[in-house]
Amino acid sequence: MYKYDTYDQAAVDARVAEFRDQVERRLSGALSEDQFKPLRLMNGLYLQLHAYMLRVAIPYGTLDSRQMRMLAHVARTYDRGYGHFTTRQNIQYNWIKLEDAPDILAELATVEMHAIQTSGNCIRNISSDQYAGAAADEVTDPRPWAELLRQWSSFHPEFSYLPRKFKIAVIAAGEDRAAMRLHDIGIEIVERDGQHGARVFVGGGMGRTPMIAPEIRDFVPLADLLSYLEACLRVYNRYGRRDNMYKARIKILVHEIGAADYARQVEEEFAHVKALGIDLPAAEFERIAAFFAPPAFETGLSETIDRSDPDFALWLDQNVKPHKAPGYAIVNISLKPVGGIPGDASAEQIDVMADLAERYSFGEARVTHAQNIVLPHVRKADLYAVWQALAEAGLAEANLDLISDIIACPGLDYCSLANARSIPLAQKIATRFADPARQRELGELKLKISGCINACGHHHAGHIGILGVDKKGTENYQLSFGGSGAEDVSLGKITGPGFDEDGVVDAIERATDLYLARREAGERFVDTYRRLGMEPFKEAIYG
Amino acid sequence: MADDLLRLRDDEAHDEPAVTLDSFLGQSNATAVRLEAGEDARALLPHLERLALVEVSFPSFRDGRGYSAARILREAGYTGELRAEGDVLVDQIAHMRRCGFDSFAPAAPIDEAAMARMLAIQPHVYQCAADDRAPIWKLRHG
Numbered sequence: 001m002y003k004y005d006t007y008d009q010a011a012v013d014a015r016v017a018e019f020r021d022q023v024e025r026r027l028s029g030a031l032s033e034d035q036f037k038p039l040r041l042m043n044g045l046y047l048q049l050h051a052y053m054l055r056v057a058i059p060y061g062t063l064d065s066r067q068m069r070m071l072a073h074v075a076r077t078y079d080r081g082y083g084h085f086t087t088r089q090n091i092q093y094n095w096i097k098l099e100d101a102p103d104i105l106a107e108l109a110t111v112e113m114h115a116i117q118t119s120g121n122c123i124r125n126i127s128s129d130q131y132a133g134a135a136a137d138e139v140t141d142p143r144p145w146a147e148l149l150r151q152w153s154s155f156h157p158e159f160s161y162l163p164r165k166f167k168i169a170v171i172a173a174g175e176d177r178a179a180m181r182l183h184d185i186g187i188e189i190v191e192r193d194g195q196h197g198a199r200v201f202v203g204g205g206m207g208r209t210p211m212i213a214p215e216i217r218d219f220v221p222l223a224d225l226l227s228y229l230e231a232c233l234r235v236y237n238r239y240g241r242r243d244n245m246y247k248a249r250i251k252i253l254v255h256e257i258g259a260a261d262y263a264r265q266v267e268e269e270f271a272h273v274k275a276l277g278i279d280l281p282a283a284e285f286e287r288i289a290a291f292f293a294p295p296a297f298e299t300g301l302s303e304t305i306d307r308s309d310p311d312f313a314l315w316l317d318q319n320v321k322p323h324k325a326p327g328y329a330i331v332n333i334s335l336k337p338v339g340g341i342p343g344d345a346s347a348e349q350i351d352v353m354a355d356l357a358e359r360y361s362f363g364e365a366r367v368t369h370a371q372n373i374v375l376p377h378v379r380k381a382d383l384y385a386v387w388q389a390l391a392e393a394g395l396a397e398a399n400l401d402l403i404s405d406i407i408a409c410p411g412l413d414y415c416s417l418a419n420a421r422s423i424p425l426a427q428k429i430a431t432r433f434a435d436p437a438r439q440r441e442l443g444e445l446k447l448k449i450s451g452c453i454n455a456c457g458h459h460h461a462g463h464i465g466i467l468g469v470d471k472k473g474t475e476n477y478q479l480s481f482g483g484s485g486a487e488d489v490s491l492g493k494i495t496g497p498g499f500d501e502d503g504v505v506d507a508i509e510r511a512t513d514l515y516l517a518r519r520e521a522g523e524r525f526v527d528t529y530r531r532l533g534m535e536p537f538k539e540a541i542y543g
Numbered sequence: 544m545a546d547d548l549l550r551l552r553d554d555e556a557h558d559e560p561a562v563t564l565d566s567f568l569g570q571s572n573a574t575a576v577r578l579e580a581g582e583d584a585r586a587l588l589p590h591l592e593r594l595a596l597v598e599v600s601f602p603s604f605r606d607g608r609g610y611s612a613a614r615i616l617r618e619a620g621y622t623g624e625l626r627a628e629g630d631v632l633v634d635q636i637a638h639m640r641r642c643g644f645d646s647f648a649p650a651a652p653i654d655e656a657a658m659a660r661m662l663a664i665q666p667h668v669y670q671c672a673a674d675d676r677a678p679i680w681k682l683r684h685g
């Protein structure tokens with residue numbers, strides 16, 4: 001894992017001091033709320049329905065045990081004992097006092113954490129593959145690239161007041177576990193002639209106008225990466241619309257002028273920017289990459305796992321994934337117990353996960369965009385002990401990628417922009433499909449819920465997506481099928497008229513019944529939907 | 544307005560009024576120009592030698608197009624005065640400095656003590672910009 005040097009630490013400490021100054025000026029009235037807003041947003045502080053919400057960055061979703069314990073400490077000391085892991089691989093606290101925010105940031109800084117650029121119209125926390133460094137299918141570990149971009153984008157003077165928020169994802173595997181092409185910029189690291197370079201996609205995103213990012217350049221050498229990205233951002237910043245916030249995202253620009261024309265303008269700008277000498281020397285990349293060298297994996301480990309405990313075996317089959325090192329496995333900890341709040345963990349649970357990471361996973365954990373936690377490097381021989389400890393903490397739900405592994409945004413329970421509640425609906429769906437055998441029978445089924453058109457719950461990318469809308473003052477839900485944020489990326493299509501809360505659960509049940517009746521061997525729900533099209537599903541739902 | 548002008552340059556303030564981009568491009572002798580937020584700074588590149596002042600408008604502090612305009616001018620070698628005018632606030636000035644602005648005409652008065660604090664707060668910077676501060680990666684590798 002990356003470790004701060006004195007420069008990194010000084011930058012984060014200075015930011016805490018700066019924010020303390022700003023909070024004091026706000027509390028004294030020297031700053032108006034309007035002037036303070038973008039400043040607090042650049043430090044992850046939102047004003048929600050009932051209190052301030054603080055979003056803490058977990059760069060590319062990687063953190064260590066010490067940092068996890070600090071997250072638990074913040075939950076206990078400054079919140080109501082919970083943290084909420086988000087679809088951006090961050091954590092948010094929903095019950096924060098403005099006066100406490102500088103102290104929280106100061107505490108976080110002691111473990112090399114911050115809330116910088118977790119909101120606001122700037123380059124946000126870089127997201128990445130939660131299996132980085134562990135997955136068998138990766139070309140290289142994408143995290144050194146993500147860390148390099150974290151540093152470059154921190155307090156970027158030109159790109160801190162962009163037309164809208166700006167999200168970048170970096171992956172380095174054929175399987176896309178980070179919804180890379182649904183980002184403003186998606187980077188896939190590929191290998192060509194023995195060199196690693198970036199395949200660059202620009203203009204993806206969700207929100208009210210979802211778009212899949214087109215490829216803008218098939219290979220950008222590492223030595224040109226920062227110049228190229230500066231060019232991408234500058235073309236956007238120069239043109240990006242400010243008059244209509246719904247049209248201000250880069251996806252609209254790329255769509256309106258066309259990917260080819262956008263790419264041409266980027267090339268023109270890149271030719272100029274490249275000459276400025278802003279790119280990193282190879283030595284700096286090497287320095288960063290060294291932090292991500294594989295941990296000291298033991299060799300000669302046993303591959304056998306005792307499956308005699310049937311509950312353990314079910315969890316093993318669902319939540320444990322193959323690792324590139326022999327004798328190791330990747331453990332997914334589901335934060336989606338039936339009836340729970342997707343992505344929530346108590347301070348005690350966070351501490352348990354920190355302990356397990358320390359004891360069994362070289363001190364490392366990951367946050368996934370599906371709001372779960374990963375222990376990336378667990379010896380197969382330790383899996384049973386890990387599972388037992390998780391079960392004791394209420395963290396052993398065996399539902400990874402099943403229908404109850406729901407992504408849901410905070411919705412009307414917390415968010416001031418919401419049209420409808422997300423969490424109670426997620427709980428209702430999970431309860432309807434609570435029978436584990438039934439869930440396994442349905443197989444991989446990614447269900448995602450957003451409480452409004454902003455799509456924080458990624459509903460466009462759900463095999464089943466649900467969008468909360470406001471229908472004459474009552475909560476209503478639109479259903480869609482066929483989305484995906486993975487390498488088979490696609491956007492969901494709306495089924496037809498919306499439903500009330502119970503109605504949408506019934507409709508999902510009718511659709512999954514149809515799937516079970518009509519599926520062919522090996523087909524997931526989304527595959528059957530893609531083969532059959534919307535019509536038969538419509539008939540089943542609306543009858 | 545002039546009372547509130549903060550100049551971080553040593554030369555004499557330029558006293559010719561800034562003309563619009565259209566009239567600048569249409570007349571050969573103007574030496575000061577004002578860029579509105581939506582106007583393309585690149586239109587000025589062929590005329591940099593005769594320019595002594597470029598004023599860039601910030602209609603709202605949220606509108607960040609002026610940051611790119613400033614860098615574009617500085618990267619092209621413009622050395623005259625580069626002024627940020629409009630909704631220019633204390634907490635944006637450090638970024639504006641880095642993008643090449645060296646004078647500020649804020650619509651509302653700026654607390655200079657707060658500005659000095661904010662300008663000094665980050666000891667180092669992570670990336671190259673239009674100023675001469677060496678980025679952290681350069682410091683790391685000597």
Ligand code: SF4
Nearest residue numbers: 409415418451452456
């Ligand atoms: S999707 Fe809408 S309701 Fe849900 S968190 Fe985002 S803004 Fe709030």
